Amino acid sequence: MKKYKLAIDIFGWIGMVLILVAYGLITLKMVDSSSVNYQLMNAAGSVGLIANALFYKAYPLFILNVIWELIALYGLYTSLF
Structure with missing residues (x-):
């Protein structure tokens, strides 16, 4: 798992920047x-x-973002159709 740490950290930082922007x-x-x-x-x-x-077993953050993702996908669907 250690070999994926940098990639996972980069994904997390990019995700944070996208949501803040x-x-x-x-x-x-x-x-x-x-x-x-x-x-x-x-x-x-x-x-x-x-x-x-x-990756970091931060389950409350995981649940929050799964819900965030579902809302965003619903919003994307309604924006497109």
Whole structure:
């Protein structure tokens, strides 16, 4: 597992940045909550955090991000269809 640590850490950091950027963009009214880009940033970000949480056995963070992912995927679906 040690050989994957760097990759998992990078996924976690990228996920965190994507979610924070999405939050910042919506707070600054630079993107609409129903936009595909916003939903994709949330979905991709939560995948990175899910991988990180599983690796480190941070189960509350894992559950939070699974729910975040489901909400983002639903938002993406409604944005596209």
